[in-house]
Amino acid sequence: MDFYKRARIVCLAIPYGKAATYGQIALLCGKPKNARQVGYALNRGRLGEGIPAHRVVNARGILSGAAAFETEDMQRSLMEAEGIQVEWTAAGWQVDLKRSGWKNTMEEALGFLEIFEVQGI
């Protein structure tokens, strides 16, 4: 399925210093209900190399555990290194999506759809 090719492109487009959510990525891929597949793909390294997986969090901004990183605090370290504020809450390590979340413009979203169409994926 071309969903993973799309997901790869979207993930690579997440700007430095910003955090995106699984649902957001799924949405930009044109598959709003595939948030779980995004997580699955990242977990299994299904999107290939060079994916900034540390910038992906769930809808509440929580760093979802992440067994796909070298160590447990790896994801947090990478985010902090990019200037993303990560704080410890009762629910776990969390980023403020209001502040560090990747806000998509409509043009951006349409741009992805166009890329997918052009590449036939």
Next chain:
DNA sequence: GTGATGACATTGA
């Protein structure tokens, strides 16, 4: 084919 699993999301109490 069938059923279980999961880096998720949304809804309703």
Next chain:
DNA sequence: ATCAATGCCATCA
């Protein structure tokens, strides 16, 4: 605000 219940759908056994 918090929590359980549901919905989801590509994999994998």
